[in-house]
Amino acid sequence: MLKNMNVPFHALSIGILFLLGCLGCSGNSDNTTRTTITKDTVSTMPPRICDEPLPWTTQTTSILVGDGTQASCTEDALRKAVAGGGYIRFHCGVDDLTISIPKEIEVNQETIMDGEGHVTLDGGGITRIFQVNSTLSIRNLRFQNGAAKGKDENGGAVSGGWRSKLEVIGCIFENNSAMGSGGALSVGTGSELTVVGSRFLYNKSGYGGAIYSLWSPLHIVNSEFTENSTLNNGGGGAIGTDGALDPAYRAEETVGGVVEICGSVFQRNQASGAGGSAFIWVYPPDKIVIDRCTIQDNVLSKVDGGIAMGGGMRLSNGEITIKASSFLSNIAGTHGGALSLDCEPNCTITNSTFFNNQVLDGYGGAIFGNKLRVNNVTFANNLASGHGGALFGGEDWILQNSIFVDNKAGNPWGQAYSCASTGTGNNVLQWVGEFKGAGSDSCIPGAFVADPLIASPADNGGPTPTMLLSESSPALQKGTNCEPLDQRGNVRDTLACDLGAVELP
Numbered sequence: 001m002l003k004n005m006n007v008p009f010h011a012l013s014i015g016i017l018f019l020l021g022c023l024g025c026s027g028n029s030d031n032t033t034r035t036t037i038t039k040d041t042v043s044t045m046p047p048r049i050c051d052e053p054l055p056w057t058t059q060t061t062s063i064l065v066g067d068g069t070q071a072s073c074t075e076d077a078l079r080k081a082v083a084g085g086g087y088i089r090f091h092c093g094v095d096d097l098t099i100s101i102p103k104e105i106e107v108n109q110e111t112i113m114d115g116e117g118h119v120t121l122d123g124g125g126i127t128r129i130f131q132v133n134s135t136l137s138i139r140n141l142r143f144q145n146g147a148a149k150g151k152d153e154n155g156g157a158v159s160g161g162w163r164s165k166l167e168v169i170g171c172i173f174e175n176n177s178a179m180g181s182g183g184a185l186s187v188g189t190g191s192e193l194t195v196v197g198s199r200f201l202y203n204k205s206g207y208g209g210a211i212y213s214l215w216s217p218l219h220i221v222n223s224e225f226t227e228n229s230t231l232n233n234g235g236g237g238a239i240g241t242d243g244a245l246d247p248a249y250r251a252e253e254t255v256g257g258v259v260e261i262c263g264s265v266f267q268r269n270q271a272s273g274a275g276g277s278a279f280i281w282v283y284p285p286d287k288i289v290i291d292r293c294t295i296q297d298n299v300l301s302k303v304d305g306g307i308a309m310g311g312g313m314r315l316s317n318g319e320i321t322i323k324a325s326s327f328l329s330n331i332a333g334t335h336g337g338a339l340s341l342d343c344e345p346n347c348t349i350t351n352s353t354f355f356n357n358q359v360l361d362g363y364g365g366a367i368f369g370n371k372l373r374v375n376n377v378t379f380a381n382n383l384a385s386g387h388g389g390a391l392f393g394g395e396d397w398i399l400q401n402s403i404f405v406d407n408k409a410g411n412p413w414g415q416a417y418s419c420a421s422t423g424t425g426n427n428v429l430q431w432v433g434e435f436k437g438a439g440s441d442s443c444i445p446g447a448f449v450a451d452p453l454i455a456s457p458a459d460n461g462g463p464t465p466t467m468l469l470s471e472s473s474p475a476l477q478k479g480t481n482c483e484p485l486d487q488r489g490n491v492r493d494t495l496a497c498d499l500g501a502v503e504l505p
Helices: 073-085
Strands: 063-065 086-090 097-101 104-105 111-122 129-134 135-144 159-162 166-169 172-176 177-181 186-188 192-196 198-201 204-207 211-214 220-222 224-226 241-244 259-261 264-269 270-272 277-281 288-291 295-296 299-301 313-323 326-328 340-355 372-380 397-405 424-431
Touching: 063 073, 073 086, 073 097, 073 104, 073 111, 086 313, 129 135, 135 159, 159 166, 166 186, 172 270, 177 186, 192 211, 211 220, 241 259
Parallel strands: 063 086, 086 111, 097 111, 104 129, 111 135, 129 159, 135 166, 135 172, 159 186, 166 192, 172 198, 177 204, 186 211, 192 220, 198 224, 211 241, 220 259, 224 264, 241 277, 259 288, 264 295, 270 299, 277 313, 288 313, 295 326, 313 340, 326 340, 340 372, 372 397, 397 424
Antiparallel strands: none
């Protein structure tokens, strides 16, 4: 059973939350933090968990907005600088400055803009701030109260048009909105969107509360998404996508596009229908990668009394990889408290923790989905009102070196507390304290029955919260063919490792 269950996990507040996600992020970098951008209640930017891509190259000379005084840094001065493109900086004195934008500014030339942590651009709740028709890199700026007010308009703060390029580094987006998609950012078909070390707070839209990308690769590294939401029963509380590759290239492309998220936190986002924090939809052979992320306390409501799939995330229609991530206390109205997965051809989940996720009226307390390939994963205290306290979705599951402990299903027959179907695999431990045994319906034939003596999630080192086994746990050294590193990044003996996501030192 779980130890110390009376300690609330919410004590891991924003100041110590851990972040992740992205294909090709080649390992942990140092956990140094960035200076806050401007007046904000949180004193640091997100930790650097994943390696960050090199910023676009800037020109040697820069164009200055302002003459050293705040009075000179006007919307008109900014608009004139953007019209010429190039490397734009702000010369506005040492104090923080807010520039009101009464009408959106078009970016038609390749532009790099750096606010150096002192400049806020404010749309006043009446206008989008930037419309990008070319290439734009925005750095160390704050965007607030941007609004795309038309019925189908996207990108409340910044909207990238067809085949645009958008780079975002060290920015804050707060209280932006769009009646269409992407409350803070959006890009159109054939574009590129890269987000590094940025924060998205209280943004909202019809789909993808903070970010929307259409038929474009999306890369998010070391960023935070807090309390973003959708309007009018929309999906994807923080992120919504539709494809990862321009259809014009799809016929000749054999690899596909990629949506990759590394080192990022998604917390307290809300949506309806699909994806409490993210609804990521791609098309084969596109890929989705979630790496070293924390997805916590997101809520997904039913659409007009219908379905609600993926309280944490709904990831659909591609090859999906999830690694070294924690899904904690997410809620779905119907299926998949943490995740709803549509795997094409399959979904690989390794070194991850699923704790205290729940489904209010349906199946799969942790995961709803088939074609799962699971190795060194911990499922604990997840709850489904129907079947599959941890897993529901089919029999094409390969489960290895994993722990299922104190998951529960609310059906009146006491069935499928852990898994709603029996997959294949080896070295799976099942335990339900209520029954002092495995409960009903084994996850694999011959599952190992024992109390794993595992602690509640905590900061145990590494990029994401984890659950440690006790020194007397029967799950120690019971695994074979394990992942070479555990969820914290520690080396395992792959021939005789501990079950679950964490290797005991």
